[in-house]
Amino acid sequence: MAQAMVQVMVQVNAQSIFQNTAQSRAQGENNKAKGGVIVVGEALLDIFPSRTVVGGAPFNVACSMAALGADACLITRLGNDANGDLVRAGAARFGVGLNGLQTDAVRATGTVQVRVTATENHFSIADDQAWDYLDLQPALDAIEGQRAKFLYFGTLAQRSKQSRDTIRYLADRFGGQFGGRVYLDLNLREMPDIRAICKDSLALADILKVNEEELRTLLEWFGESSAAPLPWRSENFRAAVTALIKKFALTCLIVTRGAKGYAYFDVHGSLQIEGDAVKNVAVADTVGAGDSFSAMFLASQVQGLSLDESLARASELAAAICGINGAVPPSRDFYARWCPPEAGHASADDVKNAASQPERQTHG
Numbered sequence: 567m568a569q570a571m572v573q574v575m576v577q578v579n580a581q582s583i584f585q586n587t588a589q590s591r592a593q594g595e596n597n598k599a600k601g602g603v604i605v606v607g608e609a610l611l612d613i614f615p616s617r618t619v620v621g622g623a624p625f626n627v628a629c630s631m632a633a634l635g636a637d638a639c640l641i642t643r644l645g646n647d648a649n650g651d652l653v654r655a656g657a658a659r660f661g662v663g664l665n666g667l668q669t670d671a672v673r674a675t676g677t678v679q680v681r682v683t684a685t686e687n688h689f690s691i692a693d694d695q696a697w698d699y700l701d702l703q704p705a706l707d708a709i710e711g712q713r714a715k716f717l718y719f720g721t722l723a724q725r726s727k728q729s730r731d732t733i734r735y736l737a738d739r740f741g742g743q744f745g746g747r748v749y750l751d752l753n754l755r756e757m758p759d760i761r762a763i764c765k766d767s768l769a770l771a772d773i774l775k776v777n778e779e780e781l782r783t784l785l786e787w788f789g790e791s792s793a794a795p796l797p798w799r800s801e802n803f804r805a806a807v808t809a810l811i812k813k814f815a816l817t818c819l820i821v822t823r824g825a826k827g828y829a830y831f832d833v834h835g836s837l838q839i840e841g842d843a844v845k846n847v848a849v850a851d852t853v854g855a856g857d858s859f860s861a862m863f864l865a866s867q868v869q870g871l872s873l874d875e876s877l878a879r880a881s882e883l884a885a886a887i888c889g890i891n892g893a894v895p896p897s898r899d900f901y902a903r904w905c906p907p908e909a910g911h912a913s914a915d916d917v918k919n920a921a922s923q924p925e926r927q928t929h930g
């Protein structure tokens with residue numbers, strides 16, 4: 567009985583919060599230049615053999631978006647510990663909205679052991695961490711009154727039931743009823759029930775971002791044609807992509823293709839935009855290439871830029887991130903060339919802080 571009441575209260579609050587969001591959007595003073603992104607999921611510490619940095623795809627995306635001048639509200643859960651303080655400080659330094667940072671009294675801030683080889687990054691993700699316990703009501707409180715245009719989520723944070731329920735509630739209500747656009751960056755990792763998690767996540771998404779390999783996995787899992795990999799330009803491939811978009815009622819599909827660039831398929835499955843990656847990048851590592859692509863795409867869309875421009879800028883930032891170690895640069899100065907003047911970038915201070923703050927980056 568008590569549980570049912572709690573559930574009802576949560577729903578009532580959620581309704582008014584999302585209505586507020588929708589009303590503010592409808593009132594929409596200068597909606598083109600304003601409005602932000604709610605980012606929900608994991609923030610954690612990536613432990614490399616030689617260094618430890620703050621990361622997690624949602625954390626990376628929120629930091630890059632904030633540095634690009636977009637309002638980014640990060641909803642995650644941290645331990646009451648020193649690692650949690652590193653995440654809080656990192657998010658603050660990039661201008662990420664902190665209202666959504668929950669503190670768990672019992673579980674530790676998440677950690678991931680990372681092994682980088684010449685060809686791949688390997689992640690060993692600790693179990694039962696603070697980010698597995700995302701609480702719904704504080705998340706709703708944090709986004710109250712936000713004029714968010716997009717909600718970003720991924721699959722990893724859905725490995726536990728509690729975070730999965732919270733994320734799905736937010737995505738469902740944000741997208742379905744109140745007109746925000748739900749952006750899913752799949753970032754497929756091996757974990758139990760991943761196929762079902764993908765299926766349910768795709769059903770909640772408007773915009774799906776995958777890399778080429780992830781797309782092939784989805785076509786194999788959910789496509790109607792043969793499991794054999796289909797050549798990129800073949801008719802069968804196009805038909806399979808169209809079927810995927812229709813099956814999950816996506817409004818579009820963005821496919822990143824590493825050094826081969828990117829593609830944008832519209833609601834009908836037509837290949838509307840295709841772009842090359844930036845050439846001759848001196849790649850330090852490709853960690854976070856997809857995260858920075860998503861961050862720039864969303865920040866540009868929030869700022870009212872065209873699709874073509876949003877994608878081209880996403881590709882530029884992703885290439886620049888490939889040129890440095892890690893997913894997020896040490897200073898916000900790095901983003902200055904893509905920022906509208908009103909974004910108000912601290913420069914000298916950032917550089918000073920960078921020297922005194924722990925190194926950041928991470929796994930995407």
Ligand SMILES: Nc1ncnc2c1ncn2[C@@H]1O[C@H](COP(=O)(O)OP(=O)(O)OP(=O)(O)O)[C@@H](O)[C@H]1O
Nearest residue numbers: 777822823824825827843854855856857881884930
């Ligand atoms: N070697 C490269 N040179 C130039 N640009 C690159 C390179 N690798 C990646 N990019 C850019 O980064 C974008 C995203 O890369 P990729 O397709 O590898 O994403 P991803 O697999 O989602 O990355 P992540 O590991 O962060 O999840 C590409 O579309 C491209 O614009």
Ligand SMILES: [Mg+2]
Nearest residue numbers: 753777856930
């Ligand atoms: Mg990715």
